[in-house]
Amino acid sequence: MTTGFTGIHAILYALFDAGERLDRQAMRRQVEICLGLGVHGIAALGLATEVSKLTVTERRSVMEWASEDVAGRKPLGFTIYGSSVGEQIEQVKAAEAVKADWVILQPPMVGSFGAAEYIRFFGRVAEATNLPVAIQNAPAYMGRGLSAADIRDLVAQHPNIVLVKGEGPATDIAQLIETTENRLPIMNGRGGIELVENLRAGCVGMILAPDVIDFMVHAYESFKAGDEAAAELAYRDALPAVVFIMQSLESLICYGKRVFGARAGIAIHDRAPAMRPTAFGEALVQKHVAKLGRFSGAGPDGRGGHLRPV
Numbered sequence: 001m002t003t004g005f006t007g008i009h010a011i012l013y014a015l016f017d018a019g020e021r022l023d024r025q026a027m028r029r030q031v032e033i034c035l036g037l038g039v040h041g042i043a044a045l046g047l048a049t050e051v052s053k054l055t056v057t058e059r060r061s062v063m064e065w066a067s068e069d070v071a072g073r074k075p076l077g078f079t080i081y082g083s084s085v086g087e088q089i090e091q092v093k094a095a096e097a098v099k100a101d102w103v104i105l106q107p108p109m110v111g112s113f114g115a116a117e118y119i120r121f122f123g124r125v126a127e128a129t130n131l132p133v134a135i136q137n138a139p140a141y142m143g144r145g146l147s148a149a150d151i152r153d154l155v156a157q158h159p160n161i162v163l164v165k166g167e168g169p170a171t172d173i174a175q176l177i178e179t180t181e182n183r184l185p186i187m188n189g190r191g192g193i194e195l196v197e198n199l200r201a202g203c204v205g206m207i208l209a210p211d212v213i214d215f216m217v218h219a220y221e222s223f224k225a226g227d228e229a230a231a232e233l234a235y236r237d238a239l240p241a242v243v244f245i246m247q248s249l250e251s252l253i254c255y256g257k258r259v260f261g262a263r264a265g266i267a268i269h270d271r272a273p274a275m276r277p278t279a280f281g282e283a284l285v286q287k288h289v290a291k292l293g294r295f296s297g298a299g300p301d302g303r304g305g306h307l308r309p310v
Contacts, residue, residue, distance in 0.1 A: 007040025148179035
């Protein structure tokens, strides 16, 4: 069930026009660029997609657009956002309708409860689908999460929960892998921080926003080919930008999206409420883009997407 859920997957940004509406053409362009850069999968509706700012109708539009644009060329997953079991099941059914390959369940962003309540919640949603299910465990960003032992108990009860989407340091990921006896694939995030260490710990891949995803794809593929020196070099080249972007979730949305936009030639507009860039922050965006290079064209066939120096 986890075939294809490895490598570097791009989690799409929500790209808006000047009127704060989702920009269909920019969203399509984002998918084309990611496919052209050789990502191993596409995902949407996670924290980078600002899912909490999207209406239910907009979330379904993002699902439909991503399905249309990916067109079965790579695995497609959607994070499921919702405050109740019923709301999440509705979103899962919408993902099924657009032929998603998998779903990622987020803990409900209401209240704060013990692990047993979250285990029951996730289990009820997972039971409503035959799709492979991942659990997003991001306590540092979401203020709620499960321990390694909790996750082990959850997956023992629900066999279609086959993956964890983590947002933690490599040491925590290694502990989770040990606790689950290496039976549960782990994909980490955090913008690619500690990418090589995560792979050494046993991560099967990463789910990352696309600002520096070309470097991360190269690092991953080099590591898998046994060339750890090349992996370290690609990671090192991207790291200053990653540190700049990943100061907080708000910083990711503000500056990470602008790094992506500058490299892709896509105008970036915010949807309120949002962190607004400062003049110094904008200057840092341009500094990082000058070092990273711009993306070249990636057509609808998924070709292209190489770097073009600024």
